[in-house]
Amino acid sequence: MNRLTKRTLLSTAIAVATFQAHGAGFQISEHSASGLGRAFAGEAAIADNAAVAARNPAAMTMFDSAQVSGGISYIEPEVDTTLKSSSVTDPSNGNTTQTGGETYSDVAPSAAVPYFHYIRPLNDKMAVGFSTFSNFGLATEYPSDALAGPGAGKSELLTIDFNANFAYEINEQWSVGAGLNAVYADASLTRNAGNLAPGLTGLGITGATDETAHLEGDGWGFGWNLGALWQINENNRLGLAYRSEVDVTLEGDYRGTSTAFAGKPGATVPGELELNLPDILEFSGYHKVAPKWAVHYSAMRTGWSSFQELRATGASTDCVDSGTSPGVCLQKDEKWDDSWRYSVGATHYLNNQWTLRAGFAYDESPVPEDHRTMSIPDTDRYWYSVGATYVASDSLTIDGGLAYLNGDSETATETEATGTYVFEAGGDAYILAIGANYTF
Numbered sequence: 001m002n003r004l005t006k007r008t009l010l011s012t013a014i015a016v017a018t019f020q021a022h023g024a025g026f027q028i029s030e031h032s033a034s035g036l037g038r039a040f041a042g043e044a045a046i047a048d049n050a051a052v053a054a055r056n057p058a059a060m061t062m063f064d065s066a067q068v069s070g071g072i073s074y075i076e077p078e079v080d081t082t083l084k085s086s087s088v089t090d091p092s093n094g095n096t097t098q099t100g101g102e103t104y105s106d107v108a109p110s111a112a113v114p115y116f117h118y119i120r121p122l123n124d125k126m127a128v129g130f131s132t133f134s135n136f137g138l139a140t141e142y143p144s145d146a147l148a149g150p151g152a153g154k155s156e157l158l159t160i161d162f163n164a165n166f167a168y169e170i171n172e173q174w175s176v177g178a179g180l181n182a183v184y185a186d187a188s189l190t191r192n193a194g195n196l197a198p199g200l201t202g203l204g205i206t207g208a209t210d211e212t213a214h215l216e217g218d219g220w221g222f223g224w225n226l227g228a229l230w231q232i233n234e235n236n237r238l239g240l241a242y243r244s245e246v247d248v249t250l251e252g253d254y255r256g257t258s259t260a261f262a263g264k265p266g267a268t269v270p271g272e273l274e275l276n277l278p279d280i281l282e283f284s285g286y287h288k289v290a291p292k293w294a295v296h297y298s299a300m301r302t303g304w305s306s307f308q309e310l311r312a313t314g315a316s317t318d319c320v321d322s323g324t325s326p327g328v329c330l331q332k333d334e335k336w337d338d339s340w341r342y343s344v345g346a347t348h349y350l351n352n353q354w355t356l357r358a359g360f361a362y363d364e365s366p367v368p369e370d371h372r373t374m375s376i377p378d379t380d381r382y383w384y385s386v387g388a389t390y391v392a393s394d395s396l397t398i399d400g401g402l403a404y405l406n407g408d409s410e411t412a413t414e415t416e417a418t419g420t421y422v423f424e425a426g427g428d429a430y431i432l433a434i435g436a437n438y439t440f
Contacts, residue, residue: 037357042297060128060177075430077108082104086147145192155188211256217251234288235289271312284298293346297342304336307334307336363381386401400433405431
């Protein structure tokens with residue numbers, strides 16, 4: 001199967017999301033429409049549909065019958081970046097040139113992110129489940145003639161998690177669960193010469209739109225997840241879940257200035273990139289405080305400190321990054337920190353047909369100020385969500401959710417090769433989700 005066909009098929013399975021449209025960094029939370037309506041507060045403990053398998057496998061023991069859940073989230077970001085100034089040094093003569101700024105509008109494209117979950121009880125003690133969803137993804141796209149081309153360009157990552165789970169009820173209060181994950185990742189990155197072009201003519205660069213780097217590849221990684229559920233009583237329960245780090249080796253092709261430094265200008269060579277997807281720890285609570293009201297909350301830690309660099313490598317005769325690092329096609333430090341997401345929500349059981357919900361979340365950015373980049377200009381963000389569930393029949397329920405994400409606007413400095421760029425980035429996003437749950 002050729003690469004174009006493979007990517008087309010994958011796009012119909014799960015679409016890549018944008019950095020401002022989901023969790024901090026490039027984390028995706030859109031595993032259910034009901035969860036979106038409460039800003040994903042209480043996800044490891046509520047278990048109101050089969051999507052809980054993706055957050056806490058232990059909660060699968062709460063199901064008396066088999067259930068399938070599926071849906072899709074549509075994400076509409078409004079993200080702008082302003083290049084305030086740049087300083088470029090010509091490597092051929094050492095002369096430095098100061099250039100003015102540019103504004104790049106809507107650098108994050110819209111996306112559709114589907115999900116699918118299935119849970120089946122085996123008996124009154126055990127249950128199994130299968131989920132397909134995405135935990136990570138991003139896409140940013142700048143004009144090919146942007147002055148900041150060496151740091152902007154196009155970036156795209158999609159991941160698909162295939163997760164099989166098993167749960168066991170120890171007693172009336174305690175359940176545990178575990179699962180295995182196979183994660184497919186597909187990524188591409190393009191960088192252009194921008195205002196570095198005049199100093200790169202010796203490497204075959206003739207203008208600002210010429211590519212200085214293009215890397216694309218795909219690969220598989222494997223991990224595991226664990227969960228525990230404490231049902232204190234009929235109206236109160238706590239959940240704890242952990243998902244392991246997954247290391248994916250992306251194998252593909254590279255072309256760019258690093259091949260020119262190796263004496264192969266214009267060549268496309270084999271390369272690979274190690275992508276470290278972080279671990280996730282989540283604690284959640286659910287409390288029914290009145291016959292028609294419940295409150296819920298979550299605290300989630302994402303181990304972004306595993307994401308320290310983007311380093312693409314190849315044969316020493318194919319790539320020499322910046323003319324000094326044989327075997328390195330692309331090197332970029334990221335140096336992210338672990339981050340936390342806090343969410344609170346409320347559910348109102350209006351009547352036998354309608355359930356209403358709302359939530360708020362604070363999402364902490366893992367990107368240190370001195371390592372914020374134009375390709376992932378991540379900032380802190382605030383979620384405001386509402387949603388509802390409609391009982392269509394004894395077997396079918398319909399979920400809907402709407403969220404507004406407000407991101408901080410931050411100014412940062414990025415250094416790329418012989419260019420330094422001062423930029424301001426920020427924006428908002430809207431997410432609309434719809435899903436259905438069918439009980440057998």
